[in-house]
Amino acid sequence: MIDPEIIKINIEQEIDGFERTTLTRLLSSFESIELEAIEKRKLFLKKKSKSFDPDIDDVGRIEEDVYFEEVNHFLIEQELKQEFLNSTAVWLFHLFERQKIRAFGSADTDILKPLLAKDNYKLDSCSDWKLLNKELRTVANVIKHGFDGNSGYNLNQYFSNLIVNESVVLNKSDIQRYIKALRGFWTKALEN
Known part of the structure; x- marks a missing residue:
């Protein structure tokens, strides 16, 4: 049997590592999207100015091309950032599932409820549990499988604020809420 204190320490380290890696290291790489787009614009103009021929080149067309060079870079990077944030939620949910299995031998709610109720921890009244196990x-299920089925219905019904143009759109504060709930859940669940 694994020492519960070791499990608690490992879970805390996993959550810290997850937060550090996803929000500090990886998400921060998207902070310079606008500056990168402007740089793309400048490089495009510099390249065009070296080969500019007033008899052949249309200044209006060049201005249009440079505009789309900047905008396309920005849009592609924004889309990648959104994909990253959404994938981070899936990754975090999988981490939660693995932690439940390691700590309790199961991730099944029907098994966890009576197990935790022995320590006076009522899952149904815990806001952290609801955020993790419901939202x-x-x-995570809709990101992985799409809007068809129960998860898509539930997302539309209860968490429609996370949907924009029929897509899941999470932001950094959503991921931070989930991480905070994960910490809160484990603090309560491993208290005894």
């Missing part, structure tokens, strides 16, 4: 679970 995050639903979000």
Whole structure:
């Protein structure tokens, strides 16, 4: 049997590592999207100015091309950032599932409820549990499998604020809420 204190320490380290890696290291790489787009614009103009021929080249066309060079870079990077944030939620939910299995031998709610109730921890009244097991679970399932089925219905019904143009759109504060709930859940669940 694994020492519960070791499990608690490992879970805390996993959450810290997850937060550090996803929000500090990886998400921060998207902070310079606008500056990169402007740089793309400048490089495009510099390249065009070296080969500019007033008899052949249309200045209006060049201005249009440079505009789309900047905008396309920005849009592609924004889309990648959104994909990253959404994938981060899926990754976090999988981490939660693995932690439950390691700590309790199961991730099944029907097994966890009576197990935790022995320590006076009522899952149904815990806001952290609801956020993780309802919202995050639903979000992760829709990101992985699409809007068809129960998860898509539940997301539309209960968490429509996370949908924009029929897509799941999470932001950094959503991921931070999920991480905070994960910490809160484990603090309560491993208290005894």
